[in-house]
Amino acid sequence: MRGNRSKEQKRAxxxxxxxxxxxxxxxxxxxxxxxxxxxxxxxxxGGYKITKEKFHSQIETREYYQCNKIGWMQEKSRWKGIKSIGMLCKT
Known part of the structure; x- marks a missing residue:
């Protein structure tokens, strides 16, 4: 039933x-x-993934890092619901 979903079901x-x-x-x-x-x-x-893709005769490597150890962050309180941080490195 669209439109009748609870608040819990609408989370993303x-x-x-x-x-x-x-x-x-x-x-x-x-x-x-x-x-x-x-x-x-x-x-x-297990918070790491690497991909390689070819674009217009060039190979792009992407490295993804994700970590949920964020208790140290001073800015965490300004971002309600934050659960993890990540970084993408492209070469």
């Missing part, structure tokens, strides 16, 4: 891009993912 997960105009959040996340040891830990714990 979203991915939002953090840009430099959100200075503190962007800085916190950038510094966090700048730790090479952390990136290795994320890989070991």
């Amino acid at each position: 997960d979203y991915t939002l891009a953090v840009k430099e105009n959100q200075k503190n959040l962007y800085r916190e996340i950038s510094e966090y993912f700048g730790d090479g040891e952390l990136l290795e830990e994320i890989k070991e714990n």
Whole structure:
């Protein structure tokens, strides 16, 4: 029944891009993912994926990192419902 769904049934997960105009959040996340040891830990714990695609004679590699350890974030309280953070690296 469309239109009669409860609030619980309407819930969804979203991915939002953090840009430099959100200075503190962007800085916190950038510094966090700048730790090479952390990136290795994320890989070991299954929060990593790599893809390779060919576009116009070029190969693009994308590395995805996702982590739900966000208790350290000072900006967390400003983002209701945040559950994890992630980073995408393209080469």
